[in-house]
Amino acid sequence: MTPRKSPDDADLEALPPGLAAAWGVVDAGGRRGPKPAHSVEEIIAVATELADAEGIAAASLPKVAGRIGVTTNALYRYVSSKEELVVLLADRAWGDPPALPDGDWREAAALWSRRLFERFLSRPWLLDVPTTVSLTPHNAAWLDALITVLRPTGMEAQQMLNCAYLLDSHARYGANLRRNTPTPAALRRANPDQQRAVRAVRVFLDGQLRSRDLNAVADALENPTFLSDEPPLDGFEFGLARILDGIEVYVRR
């Protein structure tokens, strides 16, 4: 099931760090010596816990190792570098793509983007992972799911990819915005200090913007911005609708 290194594979050395590992392609080594006491899976799981709890910076090698009960350097027996660990971490965090209805590409694409958005909301640290290695298994599975439902539109492969980029980009950006700007509801739930901080930023920015004649922005920021609580009006859904409309225009030639 899991592909192994074989002579006809391209030179694995030339691949960016983590790529081969993410796809499960590793020279599985002989079986001499002590059995490893742990596993890459365990390491990823622990790192994920840490990242979930305190952000990506908390998933450092010393902290992961400490929680596993092992020296930092022992991790290098499982993972060739920090970067590789992060790639594996990110791939795992994507998880499996949702099942998409076929028949209505627009509805399917909307669902795809919403699910992705929610993924990013629930694992905000995923937004902090640099996206140098583009395609890893889970990641690719998401992409495949989307392209599959887009095919009936008759678009070319290129353009389907570009549509996927649009929807992915939007989900990321929206999730990032929401992370930095709590919704009114979340704000009401927040502690007084946080509420005061948010208010301070608003007041400060309004003052600065107006004093520099950036009134267009100041006006737009007056009522709390991106994500209101009601889905049909919030920024994510608005942008999603625009993107889908734009694609629809294109599909209808």
Next chain:
Amino acid sequence: MTPRKSPDDADLEALPPGLAAAWGVVDAGGRRGPKPAHSVEEIIAVATELADAEGIAAASLPKVAGRIGVTTNALYRYVSSKEELVVLLADRAWGDPPALPDGDWREAAALWSRRLFERFLSRPWLLDVPTTVSLTPHNAAWLDALITVLRPTGMEAQQMLNCAYLLDSHARYGANLRRNTPTPAALRRANPDQQRAVRAVRVFLDGQLRSRDLNAVADALENPTFLSDEPPLDGFEFGLARILDGIEVYVRR
């Protein structure tokens, strides 16, 4: 010209690090003691050089200090933390927004997004700056420029902001993609090692994708992806056209 701290300002302590500094709001301190031998401007300029040359990681406090000819800790007399420096760095890198034609909102918005895209291409490290502090002066000026040309569409302030987010998001994502995936032309210019690396990735991914029945993706990747060289066909322009179409549909109700 430069606003100073005054008693009626909101509590500056509650603001995220760098925000107040970015807007030039600082308690300007007495004028006792030795004159500073350097300036925040100089520090930012040096840090920008370093970031331009070797990426954001090269703009570390020791390196900046070293190049200025001063101890690392001396920088703390000008900047209260690394984070603040990065915010200032990013704001400066945005630069001034382009002049936009009025009369045709669509053309203006397209121009805005293209210019932003180019900005990100020429300063890729800007994509690595976490966007926690959203609005800084240059940044806000860009936003203001766009909103100003969108106003004639009659959209509400909220929706204009959301459109700005769409265009910003697209520019960022596109620039990031291109950074990781050289265009065919750039690839031809690259050295043999890089060419081999890119080819290795392509071959590897194709193999992996097909062996997992992710053929939709594999097919889409067959011909080199996002950004071809000819503007009307590349991924950025495609996505931009979709977004603008989507906005146009909305504007025409």
Next chain:
DNA sequence: TTGTTACTGTGCACGGCATGAACACTTCAT
């Protein structure tokens, strides 16, 4: 059985990073 070999986890070490605290020195306000 006895090496030999490959692999494990540990200990030690390094250099880089952001940042804090004490200090000597300089300049201006009083």
Next chain:
DNA sequence: ATGAAGTGTTCATGCCGTGCACAGTAACAA
């Protein structure tokens, strides 16, 4: 002139990722 405020340096701490030598262990070869 004196003292407060502000400058840059020195010393220090605690993180981080990573390389290397080592002792131990388990499978294979003789």
